[in-house]
Amino acid sequence: MTDPPPPAPHAGLLEGLMREALREAARAGEEGEVPAGAVIARPDGLPVSRGRNRVVALSDPTAHAEILAIREACRLTGNYRLEGLILVSTLEPCAMCLSAALHARLRAVVFGAPEPKWGAAGSLMDISAVPGMNHRLEFLEGGVLAGECAGAIREFFRRRRKGEAPCAQGPQGGTR
Numbered sequence: 001m002t003d004p005p006p007p008a009p010h011a012g013l014l015e016g017l018m019r020e021a022l023r024e025a026a027r028a029g030e031e032g033e034v035p036a037g038a039v040i041a042r043p044d045g046l047p048v049s050r051g052r053n054r055v056v057a058l059s060d061p062t063a064h065a066e067i068l069a070i071r072e073a074c075r076l077t078g079n080y081r082l083e084g085l086i087l088v089s090t091l092e093p094c095a096m097c098l099s100a101a102l103h104a105r106l107r108a109v110v111f112g113a114p115e116p117k118w119g120a121a122g123s124l125m126d127i128s129a130v131p132g133m134n135h136r137l138e139f140l141e142g143g144v145l146a147g148e149c150a151g152a153i154r155e156f157f158r159r160r161r162k163g164e165a166p167c168a169q170g171p172q173g174g175t176r
């Protein structure tokens, strides 16, 4: 007999992890990157790795918070699969990041604010719900501290328009 899976993390635990992800997002914003952050954690709430958006600093369009958190968790665990772990992201993951979460066999994905332009967890599409997909998330849930997560983005662009925010610029001056 196999052991039953550990219970799904409760709302308070997810909020605590989202606050960690928000701290990562704030660091990205201080560096002039669009403020997005992510944490990968065990179901009991112990964080394994963290990531923040660094596309400009690394000149890398794949350097989203979630991808960097997944890479770090794989490096630390010495495993290309992250079975049983949970990804918590301040923004709805894009198709690339949600696909990476599925490849990594993550247990669940939780996000804060919806992302109408890139979101692949329900806004534009739901990649995880494609029939026949090789891996199923146990749950995919948005709206955790959504107001704070969306507010961080809004405030970043408001300050940038006023010339107050640090502005990391690649050769094309793009951000994300």
Ligand SMILES: [Zn+2]
Pocket: 064, 066, 093, 094, 095, 096, 097, 098
């Ligand atoms: Zn992404």
